[in-house]
Amino acid sequence: MSNNWDFYPLLVEDEPASIFVNLGIAAEAPIDGFAQLVCLRLFMLSPRDDGLSSREEFDRLCEVEDGLSVVIEEMEEVVFVGRITADGCRDFFFYTTNATAAESRLSQAMVPFGEYEFELVVHDDEAWAVYFELLYPNPRQKQLMQNNRVLACLAEEGDNCEVVREVSHWIYFPTAESRADFLASTTSEGYELVDQRDDVEGERPYSLILRHFTAIDYSTINNAILWLFDLAQMCQGNYDGWETSVERG
Template sequence: MGLFDKLYGKTNPTQTTSNSQSKVGHQEEWEFYFSNVNDKLGSIYVNLGLRKVAPIADKPNVVWVSIKMNNPREDGLSSQEESGLLGDIEDALVEKIISKHNAIYVGRLTSAGDRDLYFYFGDTTLYDKTISEVMVAYPKYQFDFGSKEDKEWGGYFDFLYPLPQQFQSIQNRRVIEQLEKGGDNLTKEREVFHWIYFKSESDREIFLEKIKNDNFSIVDKGSDKSYGEFAYRLQLKRVDKVDQNSVDEYVIYLWKLANEIGGDYDGWETSIEKD
């Protein structure tokens, strides 16, 4: 049973006429992140690009397909030996459902031994038949499905889409991936620079007081009205590692402190360090 099924239960969705998927007009931006789902570790893979066009009026129905894994890891995520076949099932479902129903695939959840795929539909007539036709090729896998009207795309925005802290972690990973492409070993300590912006000079001083014992050095303080509401800038640096766990720890720490006083953490950068 998919998570949406648990939240909504199964009902007959409203049926509307859908337009061509090519008319959605968004740039796909697929990302993954880890989250806590019903007190279980979950891996979410989602098309962030849809945030610019959703909710889509002619696709008001969410449809989910839940596949029970046969060999999940102990933590409930997919195992290496099964991930290839799960990918094949996902590809087959996505291709068939999109081509037959003009649906939009928005993302998936892997958690607690299940892989749940989520789509938004216009007309949901015979969607269950399409799913069953695909899954007949995979007789060793148990599956479930459901649908529900979701005009505001709450399933996408409130469940699949990352929270601000999770989105910051995704941005951290993007920078780290660029470092790796440059040959960085990530574990070598080096200066890491941070930019934070504030609405007032007093907010900036409050922030500095909060981090006074954290060994950050001030690189630059200034103000620029062209930045609009966040006119007071602060650039910091500290020697740190840049592996994912290390970066998430100190970046999210700074991000949270900035948010507490209405500031805006604007990102970090560092040099590529090789062996």
């Protein structure tokens, strides 16, 4: 089965949460026969005030997850698909063909971590609704994940995110009119037109390349890109990514 794990932050019932999910398994899901969902809810010992995990507890929580993963790797009838951290809890989600066996083995895996209280809940979920509707990111969340990957690559190259530099953006539209509407809104906010084409292959043949000058710290660049992303959606367009230079100043 495919493994492509990533995480993203979000709000669940107006409370901060963090999701770690296997994106790769989406192409195979729902997997025939894996119709039962087992959730192991672990009650954290020292969560942050906002309900997320603390630095003090980080290593122990990693040990718990490693212990659960070892058990799952030994069981062909169980698939670990993701976890949510929120409200002082960490919920691990598993799809299985045999909920009774899964519950037993997961309980055994928690024995070395006796300081933690936990509970196991089983649901029927043949369509994998929890995976697709709760764990799997929507397009806006996917864009945030892509932003994080770009920022991580830049950081590895020694980039100073506080340095203002040119950032380029690619956006595609179904019509010239929708592109013109988008362009009018962005140029009034300081974005500059770099290039546009009318012959791109696909459902959105009208393209734009824009640029603006900004720092790329997490908050600044994400706010800018999500504004472009949402505006593109309003104009029936598709925001397709960004790039910039490495600045070590």
